[in-house]
Amino acid sequence: MKKIAFPVALILAFAGLPLLIKSNYLLGILIIIGLYAIIVIGLGILMGYAGQVSFGHAAFFGIGGYTVAVLTTACHWPSIAALIAALILPGLVAAIIGGPTLKLKELYLALATLAFGILVHILFNELKGITGGPSGLTGIPYFTVGGLVFDRDIRFYYLVWSAVLLVSLGVNNLIHSRVGRAMRAVRESEHASESVGIDTAALKLQAFVFSAVLAGLAGGLYAFYVTFISPSPFGFHTSVQFVLMAVVGGLGTFWGPLLGAGLVVALGEALRWATPLVIPGAGGEYQIIFFGAILMLVMIVKPGGLGAVMDLFKKSEEGEAH
Amino acid sequence: MLEIKCLEVCHGWVQALRGLSFQVVRGEMLAVLGLNGAGKSTLLGALAGLYKIKKGDILLDGESLSGKPPHQIVKLGISLVPERREIFNSLTVIDNLLLGAYHRYRYKKNEVIIDVVKIMDLFPALRGKENHPAGTLSGGLQQMLAIGRGLMARPRLLLLDEPSVGLAPLVTREIMTTLAELKKTGVTIILVEQNTAAALKVADRALVMERGGIVMSGKPRDMMENSRVQQACLGRTRAVQPAAAL
Numbered sequence: 001m002k003k004i005a006f007p008v009a010l011i012l013a014f015a016g017l018p019l020l021i022k023s024n025y026l027l028g029i030l031i032i033i034g035l036y037a038i039i040v041i042g043l044g045i046l047m048g049y050a051g052q053v054s055f056g057h058a059a060f061f062g063i064g065g066y067t068v069a070v071l072t073t074a075c076h077w078p079s080i081a082a083l084i085a086a087l088i089l090p091g092l093v094a095a096i097i098g099g100p101t102l103k104l105k106e107l108y109l110a111l112a113t114l115a116f117g118i119l120v121h122i123l124f125n126e127l128k129g130i131t132g133g134p135s136g137l138t139g140i141p142y143f144t145v146g147g148l149v150f151d152r153d154i155r156f157y158y159l160v161w162s163a164v165l166l167v168s169l170g171v172n173n174l175i176h177s178r179v180g181r182a183m184r185a186v187r188e189s190e191h192a193s194e195s196v197g198i199d200t201a202a203l204k205l206q207a208f209v210f211s212a213v214l215a216g217l218a219g220g221l222y223a224f225y226v227t228f229i230s231p232s233p234f235g236f237h238t239s240v241q242f243v244l245m246a247v248v249g250g251l252g253t254f255w256g257p258l259l260g261a262g263l264v265v266a267l268g269e270a271l272r273w274a275t276p277l278v279i280p281g282a283g284g285e286y287q288i289i290f291f292g293a294i295l296m297l298v299m300i301v302k303p304g305g306l307g308a309v310m311d312l313f314k315k316s317e318e319g320e321a322h
Numbered sequence: 323m324l325e326i327k328c329l330e331v332c333h334g335w336v337q338a339l340r341g342l343s344f345q346v347v348r349g350e351m352l353a354v355l356g357l358n359g360a361g362k363s364t365l366l367g368a369l370a371g372l373y374k375i376k377k378g379d380i381l382l383d384g385e386s387l388s389g390k391p392p393h394q395i396v397k398l399g400i401s402l403v404p405e406r407r408e409i410f411n412s413l414t415v416i417d418n419l420l421l422g423a424y425h426r427y428r429y430k431k432n433e434v435i436i437d438v439v440k441i442m443d444l445f446p447a448l449r450g451k452e453n454h455p456a457g458t459l460s461g462g463l464q465q466m467l468a469i470g471r472g473l474m475a476r477p478r479l480l481l482l483d484e485p486s487v488g489l490a491p492l493v494t495r496e497i498m499t500t501l502a503e504l505k506k507t508g509v510t511i512i513l514v515e516q517n518t519a520a521a522l523k524v525a526d527r528a529l530v531m532e533r534g535g536i537v538m539s540g541k542p543r544d545m546m547e548n549s550r551v552q553q554a555c556l557g558r559t560r561a562v563q564p565a566a567a568l
Contacts, residue, residue: 178420178424178427178428181413181417181420181421182421182424184410184412184413184417185410185413185421188410188411188412188413189408189410191372191404191408192404192408192409192410193421194371194372194392194393195370195372195392195396195401195402195404195408196396196401196421196422196424196471196475197392197393197395197396197397197401197424197425197475198393198421198424199391199393
């Protein structure tokens with residue numbers, strides 16, 4: 001009973017939050033946190049369980065976004081079909097590039113995914129006929145399903161956080177399954193994993209594709225939310241931010257992605273507001289300095305990330321229960 | 323059961339195995355002896371599909387293993403217990419054992435659960451530690467877990483790479499006793515060991531390797547007093563201590 005009390009309370013708190021928040025700006029931040037959390041959950045599987053790193057996930061986020069944008073504006077697909085396509089296309093791209101890329105190890109893999117991210121970002125800018133180039137695509141319709149139009153922030157909030165909940169539950173099941181166990185084994189020792197019969201190459205590819213599908217889902221929802229898309233949110237900087245969220249949140253922890261996405265987005269917004277108060281006239285570069293300093297502090301105090309603190313609470317609760 | 327024909331394996335430019343040929347019959351325990359760098363672990367790695375075969379072939383019941391990846395070789399019935407155990411430290415004892423049956427777990431879950439109980443019967447010292455992280459176990463228990471994990475694949479051929487390394491003599495004796503028990507169940511075993519006396523005590527046959535090739539093979543009792551064996555396995559001429567002294 002005690003085991004489910006906390007998650008249920010959290011779900012209820014999230015469900016009730018929009019009733020307390022009257023500001024669309026704050027609701028918007030919570031929606032973005034939810035979208036980023038979906039990506040970081042996938043990245044957490046790739047980095048925290050399969051032991052691989054990707055600096056190219058903004059590309060999959062972007063592919064998902066542009067898939068929805070192109071299919072709904074140029075091809076007039078229904079929302080749900082476009083969103084499904086936004087899951088499939090990044091997954092396919094990940095399956096194609098993952099084969100050769102995941103053979104690389106550590107630094108080389110990071111560089112290969114970084115190069116992929118940069119390449120896709122260039123394509124977003126240069127394929128003007130499809131993506132609209134740097135100006136992007138406008139006129140993306142609101143997400144509509146069964147007559148319900150998600151045209152207000154509060155509705156989109158519930159849509160995004162329902163997706164976060166479903167993805168979290170799915171991933172929680174995955175990591176406690178045979179495949180999740182194998183992923184944790186690969187993270188510990190690829191050599192030993194192979195000796196027990198795990199097809200490590202296939203498993204890493206599956207984790208990569210899965211994380212790309214989640215990034216595509218977030219990208220698709222993002223396009224429906226902002227109804228306008230341009231290359232700027234899908235650059236290298238965003239990929240680094242996703243990795244940062246995953247690491248700060250805590251790799252291989254259940255709460256890590258939510259906490260990481262929440263902290264990084266909230267911190268960025270808070271510093272945008274607070275920095276000019278401390279240093280009048282200060283620009284974005286000062287925000288970055290404070291941002292870096294605070295994140296360094298978090299990593300020094302809690303190298304396992306914020307999720308590790310939550311898991312510690314959970315363990316101590318379980319200990320008391322026993 | 324197992325036939326190795328003119329096997330050659332290279333690590334980069336270094337030739338680790340030089341035209342190795344031998345056979346293992348079903349139910350036999352073969353000890354592979356030799357100094358560090360003789361090629362013993364490479365031989366097991368090649369059998370498990372971890373190293374590419376440059377020349378020659380490995381046949382398991384007539385089926386070639388050449389070019390097959392490790393996960394397929396495990397499915398065919400060869401299970402490797404790696405050197406220094408290589409258990410998954412952060413995973414629990416149960417998770418480690420279940421991973422040993424990775425390819426069977428999806429379709430034969432109940433059978434796998436029964437096998438976990440059997441492993442616990444074989445290594446009672448692991449009882450009560452099922453949910454402990456494997457990394458917190460003592461060296462001896464970790465070795466038992468590693469062997470248990472290897473057995474969870476229900477292998478036709480079990481490959482053991484230096485199971486006694488880093489263990490106290492008492493624990494080594496316990497492990498060797500268990501291996502002798504295992505042999506009685508009909509599992510074919512290739513045991514790579516530097517502890518010559520302990521290996522010769524339990525093995526049916528032994529072969530001695532030097533610089534990637536076989537320099538001698540025969541019955542353990544013939545090898546006990548053989549000075550060539552001492553030279554190849556210990557790097558000096560000294561009689562092998564009676565295994566009972568372990």
